[in-house]
Amino acid sequence: MKRSRVITTALVFALGAGVVAFAPLPGASVKPANRRFRVEASSFKYAPATIKANVGDHVTIDLVSTDVVHGLYVDGYDVSVTADPGRTASLSFVANRAGMFRLRCSVTCGAMHPFMLGKLHVGRNDLLWRALALALLAGLVGVSLAPMRGVRT
Amino acid sequence: MRAEWGARLLVVLGAVGLAVLTVFAVRVPADAVELRGRMADDGGWTPGAIMARVGEPLTLRMTSDDVVHGFAIGQSARPAVDLLPGAWITTTVTFDQPGKYTYYCTRWCGPNHWRMRGTIDVAGPGMRAPADSVPLFLRLKLDLDQAHPSDVVPTETPAAARADGLLAAVALESGDLRTQSPVQVWRTLRKRPANTGLTDRQLWDEVAAVWRAATSPERLAEGRRLYGDNCAACHGETGRGDGVMAKSLAAGPAANSMVGEHTGMPGMSGHGTVAPTDFTNRRNMLGASAAFLQGKIIRGGMGTGMPYWGPIFTESQLWALVDYLWTFQFDYGSSAGSSAASRTKRDSASKPATRPH
Numbered sequence: 001m002k003r004s005r006v007i008t009t010a011l012v013f014a015l016g017a018g019v020v021a022f023a024p025l026p027g028a029s030v031k032p033a034n035r036r037f038r039v040e041a042s043s044f045k046y047a048p049a050t051i052k053a054n055v056g057d058h059v060t061i062d063l064v065s066t067d068v069v070h071g072l073y074v075d076g077y078d079v080s081v082t083a084d085p086g087r088t089a090s091l092s093f094v095a096n097r098a099g100m101f102r103l104r105c106s107v108t109c110g111a112m113h114p115f116m117l118g119k120l121h122v123g124r125n126d127l128l129w130r131a132l133a134l135a136l137l138a139g140l141v142g143v144s145l146a147p148m149r150g151v152r153t
Numbered sequence: 154m155r156a157e158w159g160a161r162l163l164v165v166l167g168a169v170g171l172a173v174l175t176v177f178a179v180r181v182p183a184d185a186v187e188l189r190g191r192m193a194d195d196g197g198w199t200p201g202a203i204m205a206r207v208g209e210p211l212t213l214r215m216t217s218d219d220v221v222h223g224f225a226i227g228q229s230a231r232p233a234v235d236l237l238p239g240a241w242i243t244t245t246v247t248f249d250q251p252g253k254y255t256y257y258c259t260r261w262c263g264p265n266h267w268r269m270r271g272t273i274d275v276a277g278p279g280m281r282a283p284a285d286s287v288p289l290f291l292r293l294k295l296d297l298d299q300a301h302p303s304d305v306v307p308t309e310t311p312a313a314a315r316a317d318g319l320l321a322a323v324a325l326e327s328g329d330l331r332t333q334s335p336v337q338v339w340r341t342l343r344k345r346p347a348n349t350g351l352t353d354r355q356l357w358d359e360v361a362a363v364w365r366a367a368t369s370p371e372r373l374a375e376g377r378r379l380y381g382d383n384c385a386a387c388h389g390e391t392g393r394g395d396g397v398m399a400k401s402l403a404a405g406p407a408a409n410s411m412v413g414e415h416t417g418m419p420g421m422s423g424h425g426t427v428a429p430t431d432f433t434n435r436r437n438m439l440g441a442s443a444a445f446l447q448g449k450i451i452r453g454g455m456g457t458g459m460p461y462w463g464p465i466f467t468e469s470q471l472w473a474l475v476d477y478l479w480t481f482q483f484d485y486g487s488s489a490g491s492s493a494a495s496r497t498k499r500d501s502a503s504k505p506a507t508r509p510h
Contacts, residue, residue: 066397068262069221085261086386108238
């Protein structure tokens, strides 16, 4: 009897986990917009370091270098731009891939150049929310099964 | 025993082979001059002076030790070469006239970028061609440090398109335009009895038309390119004196000086800095003549942080640059093609991406 209850609980939670991990979320149907960001690059940081867009947005980044020649490369999109001080350079692309992507400096700009990073967030961070929900579910499994094990011993 | 001798022979052959390979692998032109670029604060060019002889090719093997730099020789048509950290690039220059040449950094590498200059002394037979004619500001004996406010200023940007241009010919008759400030020409036009029917604003539009007639779209494009490469970092892309380096210049005297801070008397050392000139300021600009502006560019600011460009730009480049500066005052219309208002930004999205490394 108890054994079958454990199996039932496990099955229910497994199903729940499947739903949490793979169920299509109601997409926030936002109309694609034109987004323009002005990003100032100095040794060795971007300001702002984080930019956000919705999936489908037409993103334009105006890169302004304030000391030496800097670049900006967007991981995942494979686009880049280089800006000299005094010459604002623009980078345009359609943010059609959801997720978090690294911005990196693409021009060697000094000793700390490899650590000149930024972030591009496209859309809602589904992965994070799903992971959180799964963790919660795992916790519930633990709580609901633990007393039964206690009974058995 | 024979095996041992064979092994010894193998070792000796290996060592000799390695030595020979090394010599071939790192073969560099024997007479190449190794030139390293560093930010001016860290030493600039090494070496800072190079000797050469007329007619003999000078091979330069160059690299950068920190950030992206560029190499070009002043007053020469030779295109600039980019120096990337970690990469060597070799170029050969041949001089056909003796003299002193300036090489300089062409990519902005910090507030002291312009200090990154060196000289090539070219010795040899022959006369140096007569130097470019004495600059106009010297022939006119202009005092470049004198204030030059315009006592009359228009209330809006004068537009060449609004003028009928009939007065342009008249104004041109009154002598070399480059020696006159816009306000002087405006006064000349104002004094003519024939113009009493025209308003002040209409006359300013005529002045804009006069100035537009004295340049060409090609020269404006050239001036715009030079301005973007050399001036915009301080004077701003829109000419307002608000470029990305302006903050550090306005920070006060000796903020960026390499000498002033040690003397403790920045004002006396001539190494202080002031905020870059705002080219959209009507009172200031309309009172200046082209010869005056050219003089400022050639000589530099003397204690303001403005570099001297005399050894860098050719005469025609200087005039093209001055021509472009007037677009911050006058609206030349779209026909001029390169007015400051109609500037477009470089869009590099279509270029292949440069991966970070």
